[in-house]
Structure formats: C-alpha cells, structure tokens
Amino acid sequence: MLPELGQFALILALLLAFAQCALPIYGAWRGNTALIGLARPAVAGQAVFVALAFGILTWAFLTQDFSVAYVAQNSNLSLPWYYRFPAVWGAHEGSLLLWILILNVWTVAVAAFSRHLPGALMARVLGVLGFISCGFLLFTILTSNPFLRHLPALPDGNDLNPILQDPGLIMHPPMLYTGYVGFSVAFAFAIAALLGGQLDVAWVRWARPWTNVAWAFLTLGITLGSWWAYYVLGWGGWWFWDPVENASFMPWLVGTALIHSQAVTEKRGSFRAWTILLSIFAFSLSLLGTFLVRSGVLTSVHAFASDPRRGIFILVFLGIVVGGSLLLYAVRAPKVAGGKPFALLSRETLLLVNNLMFVCAAAMVLLGTLYPIIGDMLGIGRVSVGPPYFGFVFPLLMLPVVLLIPFGPFFRWASADWSSTWRALRPALVLALVAAVVAKLVFRHAASWHAFIGVAAAFWVGAGIALYALKRWREVPAGRRYTPEMLGMILAHFGLAVFLAGVLITQATSVESDLSFTPNQTQQVGGLDFRFVGVQRVQGPNYLADQGTVEVRSGDRLVTTLHPEKRQYSGQQMQSKSDIDGGVFRDLYVALGEPLGDTAWGVRIYVKPFVRWIWFGGLFMLVGGLTASADRRFRARRSARDEAVPAAATATA
C-alpha cells in the first residue's frame, strides 16, 4: 500500500510544481497579487509531498520490502541497516528522487529567507524553480519510477554495489547534489531578472549568498568524491578525469567564475550581462552533467544503467531550459555595458582574467568529455582522450590564475597602484623562491620538478593572501578589519594554496610499489619497514574477507599495523578494501593484491606525503564559501530595502 501512496505523492507534487511554476509567473506578468501570493503555499505543498515520497522509499528500504523492484535490485537481507539509507540513492531512480528532494529544500529555503524581497521578483524566482522541479518530477514519474512493484515479492534482493557500501557514500551524493542543485537558485534569480526586465544590480546582491552556499557544497561534494575514490577504488589516485567527475567539475569551474563575477557586478555594476550568462551556464552544466551521467551517451566507471528514453527526455528538457534561457538572454540582456569604468591595472581586470580562465577551463573539460561523441561524428571512432589531454591543458590554463591570485585583493577597484602592490607582495615572492630552494634540498630524491613548483606556488598564494590579511590588520581599526565576506575570500584562497601544495608534492614524492610478500617477510618502502604477518579469513556483516596484516616500523618503533582486505560480497562481487594510516604529512596506504602461489601475496604499498592537503584545501574552500555567504552586508542592505519598499513586502505576505 505504502509504495502506491509514494507514487501518488509524486503525482500530487508534480501538480503543485506545475501550479508553482505557471500561476506566480503569470501573476507577476499581469500584476495579479493573488496569483503571486500562491507561490509560497505551492512551494510548501510540493515540498511536503516530495518529502513524503522520499520517506516512503526510505521506509521500503528499512523494512526490506522486496516487492518494490528498486529495493530488490539495490539491497538484500544481509545489508546492514546503516547502508539501507544510502541504498535509497544508490542507483538511478532513487538518486533522482534525492535530486528532487534537495531542489525542494533549496526552494523552501529561498521562500523562507526572502520574505522581504519584492513580491513579483520572488514569484518569478519560485516559478522558475517550480519549472525545473516539474521537469524532474515528470522525468521520474514517466521514465524512472522508484515505486514500481515486482510481484510476487522476491524472497531476497540483489546487493547494493559493494563499492557503494562505504561511509563516504552516505554523504557524497547529498552534498554533491546540494551544490549542483543550488546553482538553480542563481539561475532562477537571473531568469527572474531577465523576465521582469529588472536588470539593476539588486538581484545580484540577493543571489550572491545562495551562489556562495551552493558553490561551497559543490566543493565539499567533489572533495568527498575525490576522497572516496582515493580510499575505495583502491588505486591511490584522487582524480581520474572520468566523465562523471568532469560532470561535477564543470559546474564548479563556472560556479567559481560566477561568484567572482557576481562580486564585480554587485559592487561596481560592471559585467552585468556576463553575470547573467554565467548564472545560466553554471546551472546548464549541472543539467548537462545529469544528462551525460544518466543517458548512457558516454561510458564511465560510475555510469548509471541507461535507457535511451531517459536520454531523450533529459535532452528535450535540457533544450527547453537552457535553449529557452539563452534565447531570453539574447532578447533581454542589458544592451549597454553599464558599471563604473576601470583601468587596465585594476581589480576588475584581474577578475575578468579569472573569469576567462575558468570558463576556458570548463570549455576545455567539456570538449574532452564529449570527445568520444565528436569522434563518432567525425567517423574516427569512439575514443577517450583521458588524463594525457586534461593533465596537460588544465594546468596550463590554471597557471595564470595561480600567478595572479595574490594581486587580486591588493589591487583596488577601478585603478590599482602597481608600485605599492609590488612592495607589499615582494616578501611573498621571496618566500616562495626560498621555499622552493629548501624544497629542492628536502625532496632531493624526487625525480620530478613538480614538488618545487608546488611549494613555490603554495607559498606564493598562501603568503600573498596572508600578507593581505596582515595589511588589513595593520591599517584598519579593530572591529572593521575583516568582514565575513573578506574572511571567506581569504580562507578560500588560502585553501587553494593548501590544495596546490598537496597536489604537486604528492605527485612528485609519492612512493608506489607492488611487492610480493611471504608471511613474516619484511621489505623496505620509502624508508619504512613493512612486515607482512599473513592473511586470515574474517566474516563481516555481509561479506567474507581475506584480511592481511601488515606491521609498519621505522627503525625499532612500531608506526602502525594495517589490515587491508579483499572482500567477497554475497552477490559474488569482489571488492578490495585498502587500509590507510593517515597523517597530516604522509599517508601509508596498503592494499591486498592477488595470492601468488601457496603462501605469498601481492601487496601494494604507497607512501604518499601531503596527500591529505588536497582535501584539506577543499575544506578550507568550503568554510570560506560558507563564511562569505554569512556576510551581514547582504542582510543589512536587505532590511534597509525592506523599509524603503514596504509595499513590496506586504504584497508578498
């Protein structure tokens, strides 16, 4: 009975989404306050029914109702209860429902926190969000119904893909989707501004905190995904330029450009059309990512089971949403450049360079990702270009960004003074060069030049941003030194320095070796002694594993004991589970390979210095994004506006 109710709830949610889209937008056009006022109740109603549907699907997993086909395909009796939650979004149908749920959470948040914005604008914003929700609900109901019955009920289900049976997966998709979907808010504000012809800078100020939060969550989602790939997929790599990773990375790149461009538009009035365009692009790339992942048009290690009908549906929806908004842009975008003039040496110029570089990088990633289809089209066959392409082009495009970042905060708006900036930044340059020389001495075994570049770049960016923080401390009276917006900027840029250090030092100094061990044999890797004790059988909650024991010693001191496993799940699927001794300055990563002969085993051992800094950098960026969006300035101006336009406020109520 419950699954049918779930489907019914989805249909009701679809009807409410349609109401939320059509009526308020029509009302805003006609100036009908009654229709405008319908937006919020529709939002609330839709959210209730979507949450109900999601709750019912979760309940079906918890109670193991194998009469629901989706539950039977993605869980079985032996699946521990804590993995039944992520199993809800472990495959296509459920993850789509999660997508819709998160869209509803964002919509409710926008409706709740923007009570003081002009009613017509909010009606359009909520209407656009309703349109997106309509499309996805229709998609779920027509092509991907998670509540489909399988009668008679199966006695037991298949298994959740063992790669997904991991704590990282509980958090990774929700965070990633929160970021993806969050760009729909900036998109909705941009479309609302275009629809209403209200192209002043006010809408940018209101959209900014939402964009920053979405960007922060996307950063967290990508960071978690990378961390998950590192310790679950078992190659010790952290980024593979896989189509699905690229699908999340493209919106991130454009989103990064967008938050910088929004800053310029809000503060100086420049780049208005560009900000609108980037808002459209960021969300379009989220939708395109959804299409690439779910249509089966590209092959990927994470690809969902595909169905051509799904591909066509998303493509049509993508065409309507993106094509429609780009046409609207072509018709309505601000005709005059607007904004205050700026000199060649100015913060505006630097931010423009940032924008160009990030958009180019996103285009480059898009080209590489679509390359297999382009290959088909040109008749040269379906081939992947892979890391040899991305790994070469991407750093080239990011090099100017890294070089210019420290100048950003020091350059003033409109016109910057070169000599004072140069004086202020000189210590950072000296420090970077000295650090590179020191790194050369410390990492003298490293064959590659990456470590020196990495140390120099990290110090250049990190010290540059620290010098700026110091300058504010010295020159500005207490209490006004750091606004949350500025603090967020400092944290995020500092995160980039940490990230750069992690990437390049790891790349240059990691030791990776595959060794054959007999029990109680000791071998040296990266200056540490690894003693292989042996392998024993252990029984997990829903798997049987060969568990190895490896003792790591530095001289006579026991550093750690690691237990890598090879797990055999009930669904006959093998999964290697590495064991990692993590540390701030180095990770020891041990994975069990194949048995070689009677007692010997292949064991893979990595010593990876600084690898965690990659993810620490992502966390800094997360905190930075959230801090910046908490700036009181966004709220203070809003309340000032509140008093100025009480009519708008009452119209909304």
Added chain:
Amino acid sequence: MSRLLPFIGFVLVVALLIFGLRWNRTHDMNWVPSPLIDKPAPEFTLPLLYDSTKTVSRQDLLGQPYLLNVFGSWCVTCQDEHPVLMAHAKKFGVRLIGMDWKDDPDTAKRWLAQFGNPYDTILVDADGKAGIDFGVYGAPETFLVDAQGVVRYKHIGNLTPENIERELKPAIAQLGKVQP
C-alpha cells in the same frame, strides 16, 4: 547578434548530443576502414612491460597471427572493455598482445594487478610513437595481424561480446582460410 552566440553554441552541443544518442542506438560498435587493412603492420621495437630490459619487434612476432590491443590504465573505455578481454582472451585462438599506450608502466602494472591480465605479452609505448605509426586515435583500439605481419582487421573503441561474435571471430576464422 553577439548575444545569440551562447544560444548558437548550445544548439551545436545539443546537435552533437542528439547525434550521440542516435549513434548509440543504431551502432553497437564502430568500424571504419583503416589505410592499414591488408597492408603490412608498421615496424616497431618496444620494451616489455614486465621486463623493460627486453624488447619485442614486429619481426619477432611473425609466424603466428596475433591480436594487438592498444590500452592504457588511464582510459575509461578500456576499463569497460577489460572484463570482455578477460573473458574472451583464451577463446580467440590467437595470441593477445597488449600495447600499453601513453601510460606510466608502474600504474599499468597496478591496474593489471587489480583487474587481471588477459594478455600473453605486453609492450610499452610510453611516448605513443608506435601508436602514431599504427594510426591510433585513442584507446582502446585492436588490430588483427596475420602470420605474415599483415593487418587484417581493425577495431576502434571497445570490444564487446556482440562485436567479437559478429566481426572479430569471423575475421580470425578468415585468417585460417587465407593462409596455406
């Protein structure tokens, strides 16, 4: 006009995606005639993956037909193809020679240790120069070379159970008839 540019760009991308979807439905695989078909395979001398002190050249492989599979541990499509090779390698009736293309040999060894090694011999083309001689666009690609060192069949993209049945196996069977 310039304001229409984003829209036009988007239309092009959509056209490409529609093409991709249609292609996927009508083509299970993609085969294009290669200028190498029925021509002698290009000369190469490449080191072995598991013993870089030894090299293997085109001449060393003469006398028996072989399949040359170009792959890389970085290549997502190869990962798709890999289980197929694992399942079929022993059934082809000819040697399966891997060419580890534009890849780091150590990473390739790890990749093979994790997913299994279907190859009889693996050659390393780290800088991709032999790949250029073979006209490799990207990985994976597979060449069927007969005992006289002549390329008889080429497949671009991943081998699947379907295209192995439909094309590769007939091509291998054909080898026996042509040879005395």
